[in-house]
Amino acid sequence: MADRKFGRVVAIEQVRHDTRLLHLELEKPATIDFVGGQYVIVHTKAEIEPGKVAKGTFTIISSEAQPGQMTLAIKQIDSGPCTTWLNNSVNVGDRLGYSGPWGAKNYDHAVGEVDALFLATDTGINTTIGFLNSKNAAACLSRARVLWLLPARDYFLDIDYVRNSLPENVRSRFRVELISDISTPPRVDQALKLVEEELTNLQPRFALLSGDGDVLGPVQQLLTDRGFGSAVTMEPYFNKPDKKDDSKKNFVRASQPELAPQPLRKQPQE
């Protein structure tokens, strides 16, 4: 089926072997009306079964003020069909179909002049970049702190690139810390300790958490326990709470028993 919406790839920056920035000029329609923090679903040509191609969710990190362009920062995840195709098979001049923007319910409101905490793990930093550059974030910038947790300095985008992508008056409150690999037990505890440290510097009335759902759930619980839970937006990119299998639930429980979020359970039918 022909893509209803598409853009043309006009530049590619290969940041490292598994990470690239794709810059698109939008063609149909010629602009995208989005709010910073929102994402699109990109259609690939990687066939995952006969007649079905891989699609993936990617956050727009370019500015709302340039609606004719779209920049996506993409990390290839192992041999995942969508990210492998986007990292290896897309060239300058290619057409890329997409749907969206999506995610309006989370981002379509302005944050006031309040202390605000932005916690991102791994590739989740893209939501922070997108949202902080949005006009909806303008009032909180002077009181915003950003904490980016990742397993290695070369895991995704360059740290300097990320710092320079944040609004200028936030850059001095941008902190990067290394934590253990995804799905390894100390990760959640390390993240909680670092968030606790951040809470000595601010009393967030707004928080945006994005990235690893295994980390975000316990952090959300921590914020709730401290009385900061009412305006927390969570954007899990992976390890989504509702998609965990039993072993994942056990991992979170064992690592942080009193803070683990309770999985939603269906009530048994009478």
Ligand SMILES: Cc1cc2nc3c(=O)[nH]c(=O)nc-3n(C[C@H](O)[C@H](O)[C@H](O)COP(=O)(O)OP(=O)(O)OC[C@H]3O[C@@H](n4cnc5c(N)ncnc54)[C@H](O)[C@@H]3O)c2cc1C
């Ligand atoms: C709202 C949202 C916004 C996103 N924005 C971005 C973005 O801007 N840039 C970006 O690179 N990715 C982003 N992602 C993640 C991206 O959508 C997935 O990495 C991609 O769809 C994987 O597709 P695949 O076919 O390559 O791999 P799949 O076959 O779908 O397999 C990927 C598997 O790897 C796991 N996984 C392990 N580590 C990671 C990790 N660090 N990230 C993702 N999955 C991991 C996943 O749980 C999943 O099981 C976003 C996801 C969401 C939900």
